[in-house]
Amino acid sequence: MSEKDKTNSLMPSGIIDLIHERAYKEFYLTQILMSNFMENGYKITTPPLIEFEENFAFAIAKVNLNNIFRFTDPISNKMLYIRNDMTPQIARIASTKLKKISRPLRLSYTGDVLRSKGSQLHPERQFRQAGIELYGAKHEEAAIEVINIGIQTLQKANVENLSLDLTTPSLSNIILKDSKLDEKTENYAKSYLKIKDYKELRSIPRCGKVLSTITEAAGEEEKALKILSKIDFSPKAKKLIKKLIKICEGIKKINNDIQITIDPVENRGFGYYSGVGFAIFSSSIKRELGFGGQYFIKTNGQQETGMGLSILFDGLLRASKLTKKDIL
Secondary structure, eight states: OOHHHHHHTOOOTTOOOOOHHHHHHHHHHHHHHHHHHHHTTOEEOOOOSEEEHHHHTSSOSSOOOSSOEEEEOTTTOOEEEEOSOSHHHHHHHHHTTTTTSOSSEEEEEEEEEEOSSOOSSOOOSEEEEEEEEEESSOHHHHHHHHHHHHHHHHHHTTOOSEEEEEEOTTHHHHHHHHHTOOHHHHHHHHHHHHTTOHHHHTTSTTTHHHHHHHHHTOEEHHHHHHHHHHSOOOHHHHHHHHHHHHHHHHHHHHOTTSEEEEETTOOTTOTTOEEEEEEEEETTSSSEEEEEEEEEEEETTEEEEEEEEEEEHHHHHHHOOOOHHHHO
């Protein structure tokens, strides 16, 4: 290969070519995932790769605007973005073009996403995302349905040794709000929660003991629920714990052999999740394969509940045990 050829073959950091068996594997896995979503009643929706930046936060508050590519549209002179997550796009479609469709509304999707920076767990910057979004269903029922479909779909994709981690990203916010701390103290509490420093949390007035206890409660489902059920929460927080218990029961009715852990203060890095969130893991790789949770969108001027699942193919391609013989 000449020096010119070597230069022309270089790719940006985190951007790769999929060729031969790996390209076939992504194609085949996409078919498996989308077929299973459709069999469960989720209709395919295909949003564009590029949108006006203002659209990204149209239906969901607190979306991640930091890790996206932006550029100016030469026609409208408005800012455009290349999506780094497809959930906000599906939420926009559900709250606008499909706002008159009866609920519950079930939508599925797949497509490439692009991020301006990679991370240690996600070094690739461009990869395929697939998932489902359920709108207008009761929280517990929606969570049970979406999580069980996620487990079923990954099993059909030949991913072994699955486990489930449930989170309550809004629990600590409820506790902090009920405690009516000053801004400085609340920020200290949030910083300690972020790094799960239960010792420092104890120093927070009025709610430090509770915050420390829920942080230490993280672990195996039975142990975590036992600790959380004994805490004298406010009515709103108690309601959230009751939902968490019902969700665990609903998952185990269908997937009674899956290991469930609970982390009450984990957020998964997506600020728009509320209620109960989740991540599905495999022992094959050291990061989540599927993740999601409850969030809210604005539809017809009112708040509507959404429950979603996202599966990222940068991990799925490594975790799936599909072989060349299965694919070709």
